[in-house]
Structure formats: C-alpha cells, structure tokens
Amino acid sequence: MPGLACGDGYRGRMGRRSDPELLVLHGLRLKGVAEAPAVAEAAGLDRAAAEARLADHAARGLATHRDGLLAGWALTPTGRAEHERLLAAEADAGGLRPAIEDAYGSFRALNPRVLDACSRWQVRERAGRPVVNDHADPAYDRAVVGDLAALHARAEPVCERLGAALDRYRPYGPRLDHAVERVRAGDTDYFTKPVLPSYHTVWFELHEDLLATLGLDRSSEASTEGTT
Secondary structure: OOOOOOOHHHOOOOOEOOOHHHHHHHHHHHHOOEOHHHHHHHHOOOHHHHHHHHHHHHHOOOEEEEOOOOOEEEEOHHHHHHHHHHHHHHHHHHHOHHHHHHHHHHHHHHHHHHHHHHHHHHEEEEOOEEEEOOOOOHHHHHHHHHHHHHHHHHHHHHHHHHHHHEHHHOOHHHHHHHHHHHHHOOOOHHHHOOOOOOHHHHHHHHHHHHHHHHOOOHHHOOHHHOOO
C-alpha cells in the first residue's frame, strides 16, 4: 500500500492527550459491553490501569459489570452522561472542535463510498438481482479490493488530521492500514468480518467516535449517506 499509515506523517505533531478517566469511559462507549482487556485495548491503557479505572467508575455509578450471556463492563446512564460531558469539554479545550468538525466533514464525504465497497464485497448483482457474493469471480473481487485501497488512500489524510488534534485518534489509521494490507494479501475476512478488526469494523468505530466526540447522532446525517 503506497503512502504512510495514518498518523505516521504527524509523528512530530502529537495531538492533545486524553485523560485516562475519559479514555476508559470512551472505550466502553465504543465497545458497548466488554471485559477489561478489550476496554484496555480500546483505551490505549495497560490492563491494570484499565481495571483500576473500571473499579473506580463502578464505585461512582458510572459503569457496571454484567453477567450472563453478554458479560462485561458497560456504561450506566450516569456514565454515559459523564462521558458526553467530558468529550464536549475535551473537544472545546484548546480550540480543537473546528479541526475535528473539518475532519468529520471529510469522513462523511467518504463514508457512503466505503459502505458501498463493503456492500459490494458481500452482495453483488446477477441477472439484475442482488445475491450473496460467493467470491467465485476473482476479477470482480479484485476490483472491489482496488476500490477499497483507493478509498483508504483518501482516508489517510483524514486520520492524520484527527491524530494531530487528539492523540486518541492516532490508532485508527494504522488499524485501517493493517486491515487493507491483510485484504490485499488474501486474508479477505479483514474486509467486513464483524468479529475481527476488519476495515468495516474499524471504520464503524471511527464513525461512532466522531459522532460521540461532536455530540451528534446518526439521525443528524443525510439519509443518502447510508449507515454503518
């Protein structure tokens, strides 16, 4: 893949570092329900630090641990409100909001095209009807992979700008770059498979992150842009 992984071109321009308290709440927001190792990974913290923060959040009524089939940590309504408050304060600190909004505008322009590529990877038309892509047509699949790679090249500067504003955005670029490289190497589960850090999975998380940071929801976006 030509070009830099997102964020590499900004090594000399570190974005604002988020408070660990916010990072753990943010990891829970993005994951929904997750055990401590997944929260630690999402927050960019070591497991011990994440566990300590989770215990503190639980004591303050900001997070709770669920048992059963879908076990893990999750935000409480109070925790969700506190997370939104901290995100807004962070975005406004140092005048960061305009830079994030500008990058979000570029993301929105790319979003329907990335989603279309993911859709075409999963479903294609035969005789005018949509059918599940059985990946029996190498030429078709190569074309869709080529489209994803081209879109990723356009997404790289967006990631760079976000990473230069907020340090917690820096991992998205390398994660997307890794997914593209795996797909191009033949490990095509990294295109859309939900249980992996596939391109679609990471793109979805970045979308959620931007919406949460800017205090938006999906209904505020134009219906023609689709949804992840």
